[in-house]
């Protein structure tokens with residue numbers, strides 16, 4: 001086997017698509033739902049094309065950062081009134097997401113030409129700390145603002161998908177405030193970003209990351225970043241800020257229908273608020289269900305991974 005990172009002929013070792021250290025933060029999520037292959041299995045998602053040296057020594061610094069970062073802020077759930085400020089290392093966030101996307105793409109035997117020598121060098125060398133200009137990352141808080149408890153859809157705390165659907169406009173055309181009737185916008189087109197090679201969406205419990213990888217030397221990146229920043233309820237990460245308060249990025253629909261990236265002005269945010277006020281400002285059944293679920297999870301956590 002040829003190692004996906006160093007290119008040397010060697011025996012392949014199991015490389016977890018999402019770091020094992022992160023999976024271990026969520027022992028209650030021990031099943032893998034593989035939508036692409038239509039199977040559910042009781043094992044971690046892995047690829048087996050990385051040599052022992054790369055896996056254990058060269059790229060493991062990325063996993064260490066990922067574990068530290070996710071466990072610091074996102075093993076707990078938040079509600080919509082919480083203010084969550086994070087401190088982050090932009091280079092390490094880029095590397096973490098690039099690595100996971102690369103692992104996932106190889107596991108589906110997809111075109112990995114984006115990961116050229118320069119990109120692999122970036123991932124394999126902790127001292128290469130100049131962020132890649134043709135990689136953009138946004139993040140937001142994933143908060144279940146819907147009346148439906150998480151566990152109804154499976155225990156999907158860790159999720160990822162390639163090429164999520166970026167809406168170009170609101171999914172709702174208008175709301176009749178007299179009757180409460182909601183009119184859908186039936187023909188919302190997908191936002192197309194020039195020179196986008198691929199994108200990924202990741203959820204690690206209460207945080208979501210969007211990773212966008214552009215053609216090298218593209219002149220459209222700055223323009224695309226303006227669209228991303230203005231159009232979507234996410235925070236655009238960068239090398240200068242170091243600290244940020246991250247916004248809520250989910251509404252009552254796309255918290256569950258994960259692959260849909262709704263615009264910042266999507267009427268669903270308002271519909272969600274109206275629904276909640278109409279229910280007296282709280283979702284009592286959901287809250288009591290979730291309390292019970294915490295107890296159930298304590299039992300599930302004992303299941304061996």
Ligand SMILES: [Zn+2]
Pocket residue numbers: 003004005006007008050051052053054055
């Ligand atoms: Zn290697």
